[in-house]
Amino acid sequence: MKQSDAFGVVVGESTKYLHKFVRWEIELALELGLPMVISNLNNKAEMDPDRCPAILRDVCAIHVPFKKDAIKYVLENFPRALHTFSAEERAKGWRYYNRPEWYKSMGLYEFSNFRCH
Known part of the structure; x- marks a missing residue:
């Protein structure tokens, strides 16, 4: 992981409940200061508080x-x-990324409220 340019997390329905290895990997990535790229399986374009692990909710990460x-x-x-x-x-x-036209080009039309953080 030390040679990585970024750390990716795929967030689904049960991701926030996976504490053993997923949390350990996230903690290591945070410790190494890796940029965090979080991909939502439900296609939300922002942080999903219902699915995102608590350890990632307030860190400087990009959600897509x-x-x-x-x-x-x-x-x-x-x-x-x-x-x-x-x-x-x-x-x-x-x-x-607050780019609605970009998301629409991917076939994503529904969004919860965009927020600046």
Whole structure:
């Protein structure tokens, strides 16, 4: 994991209940300061409090739908952007891309409220 550019978590219905290995991997990634890319199987474009593990709810991570184009985009852009964030900016918590036209092009039309963090 030390050689990784980012850490990905796929969040589904039971992810927040997987405490043993999933939590250990997340803790290690956080300790290493890896950019966190969180993909929602329910295709939410933001943090899903009903499914996201508690350890990830307030960290500076990007949340995207589980779509190839979304994941590819964030893996190519978010790690580089995160390295430019100040500690104050990182402390603001989770992120999402507020690009409704982009999500619509992936066939995603329904969103909960977009929020800036």
